[in-house]
Amino acid sequence: MVPVTVNPPAITAYPDALHGVEREIAAENRRIIIHLDMDSFYASVEVQRRPDLAGKPVVIGADPKQGKGRGVVSTCSYEARAFGIRSAMPISQAFVLCPHAIFLPPDFPAYTQASVAVMGILRSYGFLMEQVSIDEAFLDVSPVGNFPDAQARAEEIRAAIRNRLGLSCSIGIAPSMAVAKIASDFKKPNGLTVVPPAALQAFLDPLPVRKIPGVGKKAEALLLEMGIRTVGDLLGHDVQDLIGRFGRSAIALHQLACGNDDREIVDSHDVKSISRETTFDMDTDDPEVIISTLDLLASSVCDTLAEEQLRFKTLTLKIRYPGFITRNKSRSLSHYSRDPATVRSLVRILFREVYDGRKIRLIGIRLSSFEKTDALQATLCL
Numbered sequence: 001m002v003p004v005t006v007n008p009p010a011i012t013a014y015p016d017a018l019h020g021v022e023r024e025i026a027a028e029n030r031r032i033i034i035h036l037d038m039d040s041f042y043a044s045v046e047v048q049r050r051p052d053l054a055g056k057p058v059v060i061g062a063d064p065k066q067g068k069g070r071g072v073v074s075t076c077s078y079e080a081r082a083f084g085i086r087s088a089m090p091i092s093q094a095f096v097l098c099p100h101a102i103f104l105p106p107d108f109p110a111y112t113q114a115s116v117a118v119m120g121i122l123r124s125y126g127f128l129m130e131q132v133s134i135d136e137a138f139l140d141v142s143p144v145g146n147f148p149d150a151q152a153r154a155e156e157i158r159a160a161i162r163n164r165l166g167l168s169c170s171i172g173i174a175p176s177m178a179v180a181k182i183a184s185d186f187k188k189p190n191g192l193t194v195v196p197p198a199a200l201q202a203f204l205d206p207l208p209v210r211k212i213p214g215v216g217k218k219a220e221a222l223l224l225e226m227g228i229r230t231v232g233d234l235l236g237h238d239v240q241d242l243i244g245r246f247g248r249s250a251i252a253l254h255q256l257a258c259g260n261d262d263r264e265i266v267d268s269h270d271v272k273s274i275s276r277e278t279t280f281d282m283d284t285d286d287p288e289v290i291i292s293t294l295d296l297l298a299s300s301v302c303d304t305l306a307e308e309q310l311r312f313k314t315l316t317l318k319i320r321y322p323g324f325i326t327r328n329k330s331r332s333l334s335h336y337s338r339d340p341a342t343v344r345s346l347v348r349i350l351f352r353e354v355y356d357g358r359k360i361r362l363i364g365i366r367l368s369s370f371e372k373t374d375a376l377q378a379t380l381c382l
């Protein structure tokens, strides 16, 4: 339960070679991003309201039916992970791995309520914030000015979530969104990993290439064949050779390996889209697994839609196959809707249209084109 700090909380000194306005620009560009990810969120919410579950393997997902159940694991506690259970794994396999685990059906209203509470705490700090899933958010804490102060703020946030909600989270602090996300995953659960600019490459170099966003099992295997095991190996490798193997995505890969990611945090207060996505632990072409995952994602976007009192018109389905190949397909309704059954049907229609039968690495749903509904309108629309 001790916070982990990868690097001494030293402030990065920019090279002395920079003077005057260049120095100011460098300081201006010094971004400090926090990524916060709740630990085994659904399972933790269950344990928090049922203390008798503490310390036990808890699996949220489909009914295992003594090993004959269909469907997948949604989330599991760290105690269940110790048995090899992972999210998106078939529930029957989870049952084989740990028959005495406590299997619970998901209670989305409870998780949504906990999520609203977590995000409320985060928002209360006043930073630019982007919620990226039910239990994950980025904060742009650049205004605090330096990494030690950002770390102090992160520790406050983590304590507030633990004290007020009884839930734990892991936090990464870095100069970019991609690295902050890698850092939050670095020491889970209850981790705090700080990567100031001066320590960036030292942090990334020893990581397995799989940790780079977008590198899946297949790309990893290809890279291993080329003798590339770590991020450092990747950077030491001839770029032209990488482009020969991976095409243009090699350039993006190389940029991420250097920790470069220019994406900016988009404040989720102006909701432009609501999206949820899941990366499968094992690539899958099992229709049961895929459809039940899509249903989970659909419930989750609908919960957010209701919370934000919005109605949507456009739905986009995203499928990523191994090897960075991503397919998006959108469809717009002729009218605004907030009906979960409509979302589920539209998702299935798009899935049938776009899916080509290959194994899938990641799947996601995005809603966009919103209309705000106030409470009265919402009632009239039902």
Ligand SMILES: [Mg+2]
Pocket (backbone or CB within 6 Å): 037, 038, 039, 040, 041, 135, 136
């Ligand atoms: Mg999480």
